[in-house]
Amino acid sequence: MYVIGELINGMFSNVKKAIQEKDGQIIQELAKAQEQAGAWALDVNVGPASRDAVGAMLWLVENIRKVSDIPVAIDNAKWDIMQEVIPQVPGEKIINSSKADEDLLDKYVPLAAVNNASLIGLTLDQAGVPNDVDKRVELAAAILTKCAEHGLDVGKLFIDPIILPINVAPQQADNVLCSLEQMKMLHDPAPHFLLGLSNLSQNCANRSLINRVYLAMARGSGLDAAIMDPLDSELMDVAITTDLLCGATIYCDSFLEAARSK
């Protein structure tokens, strides 16, 4: 399970404060803690508060790079910001994200290809989040087509079928599972499939349980990546155990500790 740590986000008050006060220590600690807990990559989002989004994003990346070499996922919805930031990010990087509209993919996919970046493609277009399975699969196919057209290797593509909160969109969790099963048959080798897991349980009771169970269910349906909280140790236990039960790792009595010490 390719775990992308979600904690460096200006939506959280500690990160917001760090950005405003230029306190790099907080960011470096969050980067180190997530990597040590088993994150394979780190999401970076300046949040809504910053006036200079490009400057804040580059400052966050600069601080992460002082302590960590793992990929950073540049998380911003605006093309102008992404276009300016991506070429300046040192090391491995992920563009988070592009919607599946053709005109957007014609910009984002080349940006990824030219900068040797990975790309998260959302199965979402100007009509919004699909309510059904078929539209998700159709948009996934459109993303794959654009990657072929612009020469982005499928191994650098993460398709995100978009999970919605279970308390407001009760059928979408199952639709996403069905979508994953179909999407993974679109291309061989398959791209990565990713979810922003925490969105599933927004404003729900038993959040961590819901996230844990769905992470495993979705892995059973084909998910292999998630933006999530790697410091939720019970959730990381599940991620590690899915690796074992998918045959990606081999059992030993200390398989949890072994995975974390890698």
Next chain:
Amino acid sequence: MYVIGELINGMFSNVKKAIQEKDGQIIQELAKAQEQAGAWALDVNVGPASRDAVGAMLWLVENIRKVSDIPVAIDNAKWDIMQEVIPQVPGEKIINSSKADEDLLDKYVPLAAVNNASLIGLTLDQAGVPNDVDKRVELAAAILTKCAEHGLDVGKLFIDPIILPINVAPQQADNVLCSLEQMKMLHDPAPHFLLGLSNLSQNCANRSLINRVYLAMARGSGLDAAIMDPLDSELMDVAITTDLLCGATIYCDSFLEAARSK
């Protein structure tokens, strides 16, 4: 998730003692406790110790029926015993189990059909447990064919693709997930798909975690039934949460309590 409680089994010392001393109270309490914890059915196995397996089985069922009306799964590998017990079991019943050899199915499927019983069919023949996905799917198809031939409704069939311990057969857990995804496309409507979950983690560390994670993964791949311990409350939380995330139940803040109080 159709949970079949596994605790009435002569393999366990309390049940063995109850059978030997004809202490029906212990059996009745185990039946009540499992049903109250959310079991939909109760597995009944006399274990290896009893000389009079038919008498012991009927005594166990008699005690269960004093306190519970839910289906009982008559768990025995011998045809002679099954053939004698099944017609004498009051209420709903499940034959646990038949292998997928043609000559066995030609006996077990009619026994189920004539007695209005459900049947667990193992994807296992005289060659043993398949090491791969294809053979499991082939045997599942053979079971479905025999049910059609002998007039057993597919809704009364549970196909068990056989899970092996992760520490001795590391690739089989993933093979079972792949098998589930393929088997559910064999027939519409699909039969039930069931696992004897505890077998996955025999002699493993972190048994409950492994069982919990795999239950959710397998649900994501198409499982809808499991023989398991309903008194493992964390495991039951997972079973209940998979129902929520498959769209089988609707979210409310007390969804765990609501499912248990049904």
